[in-house]
Amino acid sequence: MKTDIKEIFGCQVFDEKKMKDYLAKDTFRELEKTIQEGKPLNPKIAEAVAHAMKEWALENGATHFTHWFQPLTGVTAEKHDSFLNIGKNGSIDMEFSGKELVRGEPDASSFPSGGLRATFEARGYTAWDPTSFVFIKNKVLCIPTAFYSYTGHALDKKIPLLRSMDAINKQALRVLRLFGHDEVTSVKTTVGPEQEYFLVDKKYYEQRKDLIYTGRTLFGAPCPKGQEMEDHYFGTIKDRVQEFMQDLNRQLWKLGIEAKTEHNEVAPAQFELAPVFSTTNIANDHNQLTMEMIQRIAKEHGLVALLHEKPFDGINGSGKHNNWSISTNTGINLLDPGNTPQDNAQFLLFLAAVIKAVDEHQDILRLSVATAANDHRLGANEAPPAIISIFLGEQLTEVLKAIENDEPIEESGTEVMRIGVDILPKIKKDATDRNRTSPFAFTGNKFEFRMLGSSNSIAGCNIMLNTAVADVLEGFADQLEGAENFEDALHQLIKTTIKEHKRIIFNGNGYDDSWIAEAEKRGLLNLRTTPDALPYSIKPENIALFKRQGVLSEEEARSRYEITMEEYTKIVNIEALTMVNMARKQIMPAVMGYSKTLTETALSKKELGIETEYEEANVKEISAYLTEAMTACSTLDEKIKTLHSITEFDKAAYYVRDEILPAMDALRAPCDKLEEICDDEIWPFPTYGKLLFGII
Structure with a gap:
């Protein structure tokens, strides 16, 4: 087995090095233009590229190819076709054409479309995304692709993500031209998802x-020990887990995924993996592969990986911190303060753009992370609250305050602060502490969007973030390009933006009840649940935003609203049905059996004249909770039947929020109490203690 990281890294990826080895120079240069500059693929080279990919794949043991895509189910999809082709004379050939590389046609009828097409309209197409390298997974050549309908509508998350990246590239370049950066030819957002x-x-x-x-x-009563000792966080990794992590790293490295950091997280049995930053599109593809590999490799070690946002009640849930920044092809990080007045001015303009974008578009950022699972996580145990706000830290906040009020600050002496004239203080990357309760925190040269759930695709939040910032940058460019005095216009623009959007900046404790009242006073949104947030996706202003930036058509925006609302309902419906099943077929029979045993024991002891206070007290308590559970179970069952009679997808989601979820809580409460009373030996499934501390 290859063990040297240099030797195995990217060995299953048809990257630029392998392209050079397998392609003619002219063909490689043409393909490189497509990859690096986003130019359309020259059809003349498709055959040559496909042949090279096939030869490399066959040499590495692949027998099939697939167009690997990301439909609106939230997971990846693939249909495998073999390279095998049998000729008329019975000869066996291994073939892969340019047409098969560039375009596929999977049946789209069973994927969610949100009304973009009828069920009988089955055609769906996949188109190769040359910006994301082809790779081999399980002896299958995987071709990252976009997925779209017969009418050209996006049926996936990749197309809108690429569109949003194009939008921010276009507008950021306009701004950079004003600062004299004619050498910059492209701007990309980068992400490092933890x-x-x-x-x-x-x-x-x-x-x-x-x-x-x-x-x-x-169901699940808390075990005697949870995370209160804080001894799991960054603790010594157990041997069994370390072996899993080593295997996982090897597989990720083979796929060219730069897995960098691994450690125990706060909750028992919780862990984290973080990669090196990469372009948002690539980061999205890599994160989808990472989630798949975590689950697959875990099973090889007799483990199961849970990616749900809140698999256990009462302890930390799992998020996916989206570390987002903007960089140029010349290596400039536009969210790095820099050391010169010009860099500072440029940084402050892009910072102002982000502040304005987050303030004006709180709604689409919140709905981008809204799921049934994430609703259980947000608002406690180190997860940020549902209210969007920005943490900047004291130093940067003071700089913005000084600009807003034309005041001096200590580092700049007594002169009034003016952008591009006075040298602003060097803003140190770690000048302030982190804020674990902030949804959107500045961390030196990037923003950490902490609201994203662990099982989600990172595409959704980055589509919204890119689109919102692109729209603000467009407005900034419009203003500055027509200015008579660029320096004066720049200063006034940043000053005005800070003044109008400072309400979104909050450096305090997001868990404090006073913040909820303060946020409301500031006019910030508090969209606590998924059905509260999702309708904002079809607000006229937001549909206009998506159309203006070329990210989503109105039909595509409305389809995603319908799909996500229906998904919310379906997820909770499955949970409710599972609860009824477990309560009736497992918990209640086990508890009744235990109660019978206690009763028989009491009767036997009475015959002997022995005190039966323990048995009687327990039987009475069990009987009371059992009655409560049976009533709650029947109520939940009836509410599920009512849910199934509701035909409007939005009304069904609201019914789930208002009726089904409270009924589920009402069933869980007595069942968890019964678990605390009953003998562990009779409980019908493993308890929290076994699940959380059972890895040895």
């Missing part, structure tokens, strides 16, 4: 219907 997950022993997982069907525990 992936959190739980590991549980496979034998315990297989005994829990809730984990199998929903990915989270629907």
Whole structure:
């Protein structure tokens, strides 16, 4: 087995090095233009590229190829076709054409479309995305592709993401030209997504219907020890987990994924993996592969990886911190303050653009992370609240305050602060502490969007973030390009932007109840649940935004609203059905059996004249909770039937929020109390103690 990282890194990726080895020079140069400059692929070279890919794939043991795409189900999809072709004379050839490389036609009828097409309209197409390298996974040549309908509508998350990247590239270049950066030819957003997950022993997982069907525990009393000792965080990694991580790293490195950091997270049995930053499109593809590999490699070690945002009640959930920045092809990080007045002015303009974008478009940022699972996580245990705000830290906040009020600050002496004239203080990258409760925190040269859930695609939040910032940059460029005095216009623009949008800046404790009142006073949105947030995606102003930046058509925006609302309802419906099933077929029979045993024991002891206070007290308590559970179970069952009679997708989602979820809580409460009373030996499935501390 190859063990040298240099030797194995990218060995399963048809990257630029392999392209040079397998392609003629002219062909490689043509393909490189497409990859680096986003130019359309020259059809004349498609055959040559496909042949080279096939030869490389066959040499590496691949027998099939697939167009690997990301439909609106939230996971990846693939249909495998072999290279095998049998000729008329019975000869066997291995073939892969340029047409097969560039375009595929998977059946689209069973993927969610949100009304973009009828069920009988089955055609869907996949188109090769040359900006994301082809790779081999399980002896299959995987071709990253976009997925679209017969009418040209985007049916995936990749197309809008690429569109949003084009939008911010176009507008950022306009701004950079004003600062004299004619050498910059492209601007890209970059992302480093930190992936959190739980590991549980496979034998315990297989005994829990809730984990199998929903990915989270629907029942479970807290065990004596949780995360209160804080001894798991950054603690010594157990041997079994370390072996899993080593295998995972090897597989990720082979796929060219720069897995960098691994450690124990705060909750017991929780872990994190973080990669090196990469272009947003590539980061998105890599994160999808990372989630798949985490789950696959875990099973090889007798473990199961839980990517659900809140698999256990009462302890930390799992997020995916989206570390986002903007960089040029010349290596300039536009969110790095720099050391010169010009860099400072440029940085402050882009910073102002982000502040304005986040303030004006709180709604689409919030809805981009809205899911049934994430609703359980947001607002506690180090997850940010549902209210969008920006953490800048004291030093940067003071700089902005001084600009807004034309005041001096200590580092710049007594002169009034003016952008591009006085040298602003050097803004140190770690000048202030981190704020774990902030949804959107500046961390030196990037923003960390902390609201994203662990199982989500990072495409959604980055589509919204890129689009919002691109729109603000367009407005900035319009103003500055027509200015008589650029320096004066720049100063006034930044000053005005800070003044009008400073309400979004909050450096305090996001968990404090006073912040909720303060946020409301500031006019900030508090969209606590998914059905609260999703309707904002079809607000006329937001549809106009998506259309203006060329990211989503009105039809595409409305389809995503319908799909995500329906997904919310379906997820909770499955959870509710699973709860009823577990309560009736597992918990209640086990508890009644235990109660019978206690009753028989009491009767036997009475015959002997022995005190039965313990048995009687427990039987009475069990009987009371059992009655409560049975009533709650029947109520939930009836509400599920009502839900199934609601035909409008939006009304169904609201019914789930207002009726189904409270009924589920009402069923869980007595069942968890029964777990605390009953003997561990009779409880029908593994407890939190076994799940959280069962990895040895």
